[in-house]
Amino acid sequence: MKTSCASHLLEKVREKNPLVHNITNQVVTNFTANGLLALGASPVMANAKEEVAEMAQLADALVLNIGTLTRETVEAMILAGQAANEKGVPVLLDPVGVGATTFRANAAKQLLKKVKMTVVRGNAAEVAHLLGVNGWESKGVDAKAANGDVSALAKQASIALQTIVVITGKIDVVSDGDEVLSIHNGHEWLTKVTGTGCLLTSVIGAFCAAGEQPLHASAAALLFYGVAAERAALSAKDKGPGTFQIELLNALSHTTGDEVLTLGKIGGVSHDKG
Known part of the structure; x- marks a missing residue:
C-alpha cells in the first residue's frame, strides 16, 4: 500500500461523512x-x-470498546454486533485492558465468538492476551514495553481471530494474516492523553466505512492519525499533553490528504500463511 491510497481514503471519508x-x-x-x-x-x-441493534444497522461502522464494562454493556455489544453483521456493517473491537480481569477476558471471548469482527485493535499485550500468548506485559489498561516480534504477533492473531489485527505502539502494525504493514508516524504524547487509542479505533472505523479493503483502510487511518499527531505535537511544542489534546482535535480537522501523502511513513512485507 502507498501513502497515495491513504490520502485518497481520507478524502473519501470526508466526502461520505x-x-x-x-x-x-x-x-x-x-x-x-x-x-x-x-x-x-x-x-x-x-x-x-x-x-443498539437498530442503531447499528443504520450506521456505517460499529465500534465496541470494553474499557468500562458492565454485564448490560456486554449484552448490548453482542446485540449490536450481530445486527451489524446481518447488514454487512464493519465491526471493530477495542479490547481495552483485556488481561486485567477475568470479567474483561470473558467478555472479549464472548464478543469474538458471537460477533464477526472486521478489525481488532489493541496494544501488543492486549492482542497477546486474546491469543493466550505469554511474554507481553500489561499494567491495568496500559501496555508496558514490548518484548517480542509485533509483526509476527499481528500475523498470528489475524489468522487465529480471522480478522484484520492492528497493534499500536511506537511502530503501528496491521495484518490480514498474509500481508503485514508497518506505520512509522505518531508522537509519544499520544500515550500521555487518555483516550487517544480509543479514538483511533473509531477513526479506523470511519475509514473502514469508506468501503475499501479493511487492511488498507486500517493502514490509511493509522497513517492519517500518526501524521495528525505529529502536526499536533508541533503546534503544542513544549506546552505539554493538555495543549496536545486540543491540538490533536484541530489536527484531525486540518490534516490534508497531501500531508498524509508526503509525511506518511509506511513499510510492509508479505508472509506465507502456511
Whole structure:
C-alpha cells in the first residue's frame, strides 16, 4: 500500500461523512465524539439494549470498546454486533485492558465468538492476551514495553481471530494474516492523553466505512492519525499533553490528504500463511 491510497481514503471519508456507532467506555465518550467530528465523520453513542441493534444497522461502522464494562454493556455489544453483521456493517473491537480481569477476558471471548469482527485493535499485550500468548506485559489498561516480534504477533492473531489485527505502539502494525504493514508516524504524547487509542479505533472505523479493503483502510487511518499527531505535537511544542489534546482535535480537522501523502511513513512485507 502507498501513502497515495491513504490520502485518497481520507478524502473519501470526508466526502461520505460516515455514521460511526460507538459503544465505548465512559472515560472517552466525549473525546471520541469530538475526534470523529473533527475528522469529518458523524458519531453516535448509543448503548441501551433497546436500541443498539437498530442503531447499528443504520450506521456505517460499529465500534465496541470494553474499557468500562458492565454485564448490560456486554449484552448490548453482542446485540449490536450481530445486527451489524446481518447488514454487512464493519465491526471493530477495542479490547481495552483485556488481561486485567477475568470479567474483561470473558467478555472479549464472548464478543469474538458471537460477533464477526472486521478489525481488532489493541496494544501488543492486549492482542497477546486474546491469543493466550505469554511474554507481553500489561499494567491495568496500559501496555508496558514490548518484548517480542509485533509483526509476527499481528500475523498470528489475524489468522487465529480471522480478522484484520492492528497493534499500536511506537511502530503501528496491521495484518490480514498474509500481508503485514508497518506505520512509522505518531508522537509519544499520544500515550500521555487518555483516550487517544480509543479514538483511533473509531477513526479506523470511519475509514473502514469508506468501503475499501479493511487492511488498507486500517493502514490509511493509522497513517492519517500518526501524521495528525505529529502536526499536533508541533503546534503544542513544549506546552505539554493538555495543549496536545486540543491540538490533536484541530489536527484531525486540518490534516490534508497531501500531508498524509508526503509525511506518511509506511513499510510492509508479505508472509506465507502456511
